[in-house]
Amino acid sequence: NLIYFNGEYVNDKIAIDPNDRGYQFGDGIYEVVRVYNGMLFTAREHFERLVRSAAEIQIKLELTVDDYIEICQHLITENQVTDGLIYVQVTRGNALRNHIFPESFKPVTLIYSYDSARPVEGMDKGVKVITLEDIRWLRCDIKSLNLLGNVLAKQQAHVGQAVEAIQVRDGIVTEGASSNVFIIKNGTIYTHPANHLILNGITRIVIKRCAEELNIPFVEKTFTPEELYDADEVIISSTSLEVTPVTQIDDQTVEIGPVTRQLQQAFKEKIYPAS
Ligand code: PMP
The missing domain is CATH 3.30.470.10 (Aminotransferase class 4, branched-chain amino acid transferase, N-terminal domain)
Structure with a gap:
């Protein structure tokens, strides 16, 4: 190579x-x-x-x-x-x-x-995530090589047989160890604003574009773990995960819903514009 x-x-x-x-x-x-x-x-x-x-x-x-x-x-x-x-x-x-x-x-x-390969199984069936405290520094907007906080979070998820660790800082959901997090409630998509507490994911930006094209309200506003548990649909996104639905958060199950499927389809059309 x-x-x-x-x-x-x-x-x-x-x-x-x-x-x-x-x-x-x-x-x-x-x-x-x-x-x-x-x-x-x-x-x-x-x-x-x-x-x-x-x-x-x-x-x-x-x-x-x-x-x-x-x-x-x-x-x-x-x-x-x-x-x-x-x-x-x-x-x-x-x-x-x-x-x-x-x-x-x-x-x-x-x-x-x-x-x-594309993460087709997770995108199709959904994945389990856990929640934990966000112990990282306060410049998560920089894509720095210092990933120890992210590594420890991901390892804890792995030990709990989960794919991702959803981090919570001061009662607010920030992002995954290596992904952004979105909830859908009553047809609106919510995600943490792109400030110093999260990495502004490129996939997050593509999802925002897809939502706009689909006329699905996209709101960059923080939400709590309670709102995460109470969401109609939950998604994590990254360059390698694309638009992956969450079907379990800690001990609670979540359904995969229509907004997730629409976003996945729109995302796929961006990957393969001709198809
Ligand atoms: N947040 C963190 C902490 C990440 O490591 C990643 C993956 N690089 C993301 C979000 C998603 O970013 P992207 O969509 O650009 O891969």
Whole structure:
């Protein structure tokens, strides 16, 4: 498999510098981009978010949005990816260990692709989630490599035989460990506003567009765990999960409903515009 690392295309193996700040501090950012039918999906939106994340933590990227897209396209072709994901990470670079930024630094970029099928079973039958306390930092809008809070939440979900952990901060549902959360009540979709407490998911943005096209009210307003339990329908979304219905929250069951199915259909039409 071809990998892009530090300005070069290399086969399979790369050597990480022990002083890479991504490795030592999680001092970097990342994106995961979908490939459907050998084509990038919403790549521009992902790389614009990468540019924003970089700016928020004062990393000067050496590549432009178009450069990233070109590299991804090259990897898709060379690695013959049909349905898959592309992982892109940029760290602040290599410097002798010190919390303070180095005087000058050269970001280290890693981009690789892998095969991944659409999550059809979960989308069809729904998944179980658990709720837990959101213990993450207060800049969840940055797609940072620091994922320990998310990792611990996801592991707790896994131990509870659930697919996702829905995080709750100060009595408000924020988001999943690696997804956004939506409830549907009386025909209206509600999701947490895109502020510093959640990642503004690209899938979330696509869902918003779909809702607008379908004339389904889409309201960016917080909701409580009680409202989550009481919802008519519950959805989680991400680049890899797409529009996945929730059928169980902790010990409570939820039905998959018509709004979810409409959104799934509209989302699919965005993936395969011709069909
Ligand atoms: N929130 C968090 C914390 C995530 O890790 C992800 C997945 N990257 C999302 C939301 C969904 O974002 P996207 O739709 O861009 O994949």
